[in-house]
Amino acid sequence: MFGAGQALTLGHGKTMIKTYLIGSQATAKQAILLGLVTTITHTVSIFVLGVLVFFVSEYIVPKQLYPVLSFLAAYQSLEGFPTIMESY
Secondary structure: OHHHHHHHOOOOOHHHHHHHHHHOOOOHHHHHHHHHHHHHHHHHHHHHHHHHHHHHOOOOOHHHHHHHHHHHHHHHHHHOHHHHHHOO
16 A cells, blocks of 8 residues: 555656657547556566565575665666657
8 A cells, every 4th residue: 555655656658758758649548558568577576576576585584685686686776877868
């Protein structure tokens, strides 16, 4: 429930997506399709990450796993940053 509420707040690239849709004069059907694809891929990736963590946690103590996951999450969120900055 909290995750769904958080997803509706600022961030998650919604501003860039809105700008893209307006700039490309996308139809409502295209906007809905993009929203569905984004939602499905995001949800599947979270489930895959959960399953991966479940199996890896049998071999690695969660205290050791947490810093690695934190690094990967930070890297993923910053990965698109240079591309965004190059467009300005």
